[in-house]
Amino acid sequence: MTPSGVMIDFHGEINEEKLSSILSDAETKLEENEENFKKSRKVYNILVESLQNLFHHSDAFGDAELMDGIKKRTTSFILAKKDEEYNILAANFIEMANINPLKGRLDKVNGLDKEGLRNLYKEVLDNGQYSVHGGGGLGMIDIARKSGNKLDYTFAEVNDDYGLFILKIKV
């Protein structure tokens, strides 16, 4: 861990292999730096969810370029620990058309308390709908539920068709 508390600092095109190596690196660092087993398990769970989320969204772009030399599947991912608090930042490109629906889902999640999140989770779990990778919209609900905090997000405009989605999670 660096003096600033940064444990993982990834910037680049994510693929399955990189995803696995970041996860195993994170697991080792959590074992070394976190004595509280419950916290370490929580953070790892949220890391898995947020990284796989990044991977699935970015993977769908294939090899397409957003602009010269920058592929659409470029992502940023940071895990840092400050005192007893973990901060995760995950950023990926997103089509403009997908921003409003995503914003709607995040705001819905942020509007719920602990019990409300649990009920929504159960409802989505049992709605019989599957996304390509199986989760079917449970990811953000699960992250909010496990972190116990609101999802802090922003969108930045990149060009007419694409934006950058930045999600910050506090655990």
Add this chain to the structure above:
Amino acid sequence: MDPINIEGTPKTPTVNFSSDSGVLEIKGRSIPENAVEFYKPLVDWIGSYGDSAQSNTEVNIQLEYFNTSSSKCILDVFKKLESVNGKTNITINWHYEEDDEDMLEAGEDYQAIINIPFKMIEMEEM
């Protein structure tokens, strides 16, 4: 029928399903990018097991981690079990490590949806 014996990996659980003993076990971690592929054969096996099931069936779930891609698949396993529950008496033992409230809550969520008795078993160390 043939048992299922799958060794665990850093992303997928150990699975032991035996029709001879009527014990079905899923242990370890379940965080594959695509869980549907992994769980489909398990769900299919349970469907066939229903035709030659033991009078009692014990299901042991002992997971450290599972991702949301696995959540719906695990529900599918339970729903399949629910569908054969008349042919065999099923008990689901949901193991969780001491103080792991997230895992206990996850078990309770399934319990609320599935009409099979769940036993919540707290363990000191998995």
